[in-house]
Amino acid sequence: MGGPSKCNGNIYSQFDNYHVRSWPVSFTTPDGYTWSSPEQCYQAQRFVPGSANWKAVRDTTSGTLQWQTGRKKKDRVNDGVDWDAKRVDIMYEANLAKYTQNEAVREVLLSTKGPIVPLDDGKGFWATWNGRILARIREELKPEGERDEEVLAALVKLFDQHREAEQQQLVVTLKTAKK
Numbered sequence: 001m002g003g004p005s006k007c008n009g010n011i012y013s014q015f016d017n018y019h020v021r022s023w024p025v026s027f028t029t030p031d032g033y034t035w036s037s038p039e040q041c042y043q044a045q046r047f048v049p050g051s052a053n054w055k056a057v058r059d060t061t062s063g064t065l066q067w068q069t070g071r072k073k074k075d076r077v078n079d080g081v082d083w084d085a086k087r088v089d090i091m092y093e094a095n096l097a098k099y100t101q102n103e104a105v106r107e108v109l110l111s112t113k114g115p116i117v118p119l120d121d122g123k124g125f126w127a128t129w130n131g132r133i134l135a136r137i138r139e140e141l142k143p144e145g146e147r148d149e150e151v152l153a154a155l156v157k158l159f160d161q162h163r164e165a166e167q168q169q170l171v172v173t174l175k176t177a178k179k
Contacts, residue, residue, distance in 0.1 A: 018063025043070030
């Protein structure tokens, strides 16, 4: 889950995947839809476009309601191990769209250096991956001569390794289900 993050000893509410109200940001994804936050975009990807739950996610700017709706099973097209293999890429794409299309938040991200960590020093999947997603985007958005190519390559490798591990788990799960 998203939340404000710390970097360089500062707190950045702009890095919150739910952040909409005090820092209004909208962006359009390649599918042509406009979203108010990465969390909204992410949760909607679980559902058939146009379905009741998809619309419920689209029609609210409350990150909590978006997350709660995303937990529902009806109308899901992305679920289970298959979702696990895609979820980091989906959140990355949502955040990439946010930061490439919104100069103010992009400049805030580019002004930081060092690790980006959850405000609550949380552990767990998203506490780790949200920081990695933002660190990767920060490197990618830097002018070419200012990028740390080693850091960027290491981050891209982590994404690739995660995706491969989740896809392998999907194969194992499908083979087990056939027995």
